[in-house]
Amino acid sequence: MNIAKAIQVTFSNAAIVSSITSTIFIILLGFYLRKRNIFTEKYGKLLSKIVLTVALPALAFNSFMQPINGETFSQGMNVLIWGIAIYIILILVTPISYAKYPKDKRDVLAILTTFGSTTFFGIPIVGAVFGTKGIMYSSIFNIGYRIFLYSYAYIKMSGLKMKASNIKKMFVNPVVIATFLGLIMWLVxxxxxxxxxxxxxxxxxxxxxxxxxxxxxxxxxxxxxxxxPLQYLANLASPLAWLSIGATLGSTSFKKAAENKTSWYYSFNKVVLVPLLNLVILVILNVTNILPISYVALGTIIIMMATPTAAVASSYAISFDREAVLSSNASFVSTILAVVAMPFWIAFLGVLSQSGLFH
Known part of the structure; x- marks a missing residue:
């Protein structure tokens, strides 16, 4: 199938088109409600708290309520392996792209580039595009993400040794508990x-x-x-997350954030180059049969990596006074760019599904 035909098939797929429009329209609605002060400044944080403590745990747990077979087990384990390997790769590679900056700024930008908002921004979109199997793969993929986010990223940003309280955060977290519980139940x-x-x-x-x-x-x-009941709660994840993203964007001055060229450079690296790096390596690993991966698993990983700054990573920068203003601006600009770029990534994945490279 040629490229033109593949693009036509992709954009005639109601599921793909509706996933893209749903994301954009609901984010814009949240933005509009905040600008009109129908949503106050606290609404974005309140909605995100509901998503992270109620909706996403239900979504993660329910995603494992499906049969296991040789293929899904193999894909799940390959996603887990890659979910750990890619963060080791990014930890080593990302500082290179910021070599011209002073060490402190380089370290912060590298951390922000490595860790995206996979849970809050990524999983709802994965669910909209790939359904429960995609959510299951995204939950498995996030295991490596959380290991490095609460250990390496914390140590690097704080300049301190790992604290017991942070180890507790790693495990005593509703999404993490639901993920591990669901994963174990699925496996056995x-x-x-x-x-x-x-x-x-x-x-x-x-x-x-x-x-x-x-x-x-x-x-x-x-x-x-x-x-x-858990499914009803799970269904809240996407619309509430997208409303929260829109409300958060509506609370910030785009003009001030946009004036910082470093924020744009960082955002391009985070939203375009990081997922592109994943795509290239995974295609090679799949074609060579070193790490065979399905189209759904690939699409899940690419969407998860095309996300803006992780809230936790940004919080580290603010808490430890490590380029706090730059971090806030970068978070805002990368969110804008991610909203714009995500439809293109989803469309490209749709074209890739027609290539025959993935099953």
Missing amino acids: QNYMPQVAVRQAVNGVINPGAPIIKVAFYRIDQTAIWLYK
């Missing part, structure tokens, strides 16, 4: 006591559905009364 489900149930699809059981055997804790099949 075939070894747990099985029950026979009539198969449910999206929480609905049809009278003529086949009888299947699943682990007793597969609540999507055995306890729909519990699965559905």
